[in-house]
Amino acid sequence: MIKELEEVVDVPCVHICTVVPISLTVGANRIDPAVAIPHPLGNPALSPEDEFSLRRKIVEKALQALCTDVSEQTVF
Amino acid sequence: MAGIRVVHYINQFFAGIGGEEKADTKPFKKEGVVGPGSALQAAFGEEMTIVGTVICGDTYFNENLDTVIPEIIKMIAGFNPQVFIAGPAFNAGRYGVACGAVCEAVARQLKIPVITGMYEENPGADMYKKSAYIIKTGNSAAKMRQAIPAMAKLALKLGKSEAIGTPEEEGYLPKGIRINIWYEKRGSARAVDMLIKKLRGEAFQTEYPMPVFDRVTPRPALKDLSKAKIALVTSGGIVPKGNPDRIESSSASKFGTYDLTGFDDLTAATHETAHGGYDPVYANQDPDRVLPVDVMRVLEKEGVIGSLHNTYYATVGNGTSVANAKKYAHAIGLELKEAGVDGIILTST
DSSP, X not given: OHHHHHHHHOSOEEEEESOHHHHHHHTOSEEEEOSOXXXXXXXXXXXXXXXXXXXXXXXXXXXXXXXXXOSSOEXX | OOSEEEEEEEETTTTTSOSGGGTTOOOEXXXXXXXXXXXXXXXXXXXXXXXXXXXEOHHHXXXXXXXXXXXXXXXXXXXOOSEEEEOOXXXXXXXXXXXXXXXXXXXHHHOOOEEEEEOTTSHHHHHHTTTSEEEEOOSSGGGHHHHHHHHHHHHHHHHTTOOOXXXXXXXXXXXXXXOOOXXXXXHHHHHXXXXXXXXXXXXXXXXXXXXXXXXXXXXXXXXXXXXOEEEEXXXXXXXXXXXXXXXXXXXXXXXXXXXXXXXXXXXXXXXXXXXXXSOTHHHHHOGGGTSOHHHHHHHHHHTSSSEEOSEEEEOBOSSOOHHHHHHHHHHHHHHHXXXXXXXXXXXXX
């Protein structure tokens, strides 16, 4: 999906995912590692405030990836 | 029991422990056969014996790659095997990665033949086809009866150090190994034969298939994030409560297009996951854990991003074929292009 989106929309795309090796095999150019398979952008063990700031950090990293030029597959 | 000693690796599902709710099961070992091991053992007859089975939950494995592999290798080595078999994993992505990764580590560290079984589109197949014999299987456990005899046959050959045939003969995915063969005709004559067949429109088989590099050129970075419209797409199955489009929990036949206008936060009351390939408890409690709408809205208000595109797209990436994933992404892409988005975040579980 990530490759087709980048190709069709012609804008930078970032893949937030937990199993980075799969994303690398699939061919995503910008990869932002996530927390866990059932909760990539959260951690139920944290308080709601801490969980929100964890999620914010992951999203900020994804946005930073979109703002970074890459010449090959890059894990941020 | 005599015969060649085999150790088998399976996941929590095939061990009969449970489904996604047990996917965080830590690795453990058992003497003898468990689950599909009994069918393998029946196919081996007296010549090979499954002396032990190692079991691990798929989620636990994939979230702890660095620590889990040495742990599993230790358990396998304890059985002192001569051949190692994993799976078959069919089209289960995390299970396929686990089978492949364990095979690779066993081959490297214990220096014994390794074999597994997968559907061609399983991500684990591409990742590990050079490290292990991967028997081509159907895409679901319904094809177990076809998979077992092929795996058992190749395992017996490997165990007895017999010559292994070509990928076509044995049914495994090409490992990228080239073997010298004597031909009657020299290369130039064979090339001309092939060319003539091609010109006649007849079937011919290349002696050197070119690798397919299916890569996409990375697009240039965003110039000004504070003016950018960012879209969210997910393969994690987040849908409005009640799953109005009835997106299937596995092998999804469609994607959904959903409005985010007025949503500052996804909650258990408004959204849920339709995905059947991971434990849905956490995503159902707070769908932002998969589709971070709450954070995107805050970043929008703070002016960090220009705006969050008010439509998001979702499908279920569980057992979905590559061809379908590409088709859905193509359709989604055309809409996002029309909408003039500047960047896309895809989240996967």
